[in-house]
Amino acid sequence: SAVISQKPSRDICQRGTSLTIQCQVDSQVTMMFWYRQQPGQSLTLIATANQGSEATYESGFVIDKFPISRPNLTFSTLTVSNMSPEDSSIYLCSVWDNEQFFGPGTRLTVL
């Protein structure tokens, strides 16, 4: 089973700033995913990140707001740009390795 770590585990940020979340996996995986859970809402897929290609974004999410990097098969970053209070969420990294595994999440609060 894949073990996933995320940094930071939590952060409090000011409106208008950006935060980059890191995701590290202990094994090489082709597909990595970024989810978010806004307060009181469901976990929602933001984008799929495959190594060597541009991320594929779900409806309602755009690259300018959530740029993603995938430099190799064990690492990815998600940036939340020009943050507003509506971006306050838990952001989770996920991988597919015969089943779906999740990181522990990054709890972001935007003031």
Add this chain to the structure above:
Amino acid sequence: ILNVEQSPQSLHVQEGDSTNFTCSFPSSNFYALHWYRWETAKSPEALFVMTLNGDEKKKGRISATLNTKEGYSYLYIKGSQPEDSATYLCAFNYGGSQGNLIFGKGTKLSVKP
């Protein structure tokens, strides 16, 4: 729009009580139904992946059933313990696309000693 509904939203039980939650999902384009257990500040932990209509799976005191024709799954916990306190999520995987899971909002279970 694909929608997954979970009920109840939250549940408070006493230690030793048995409990169950419901997950409703679209009955078309079904590929798999996932159950996760999510404790605060930890990774969601996979409990079950269910694919066949009529499937029943069990893991210790936790079990789940699946009805793909009517679009629902039940999760049962027998003899709840305080360590069972967590949010239980179900997720619908349609069309077999890896990683593209449609989640419900979860059922938050609190078990009092």
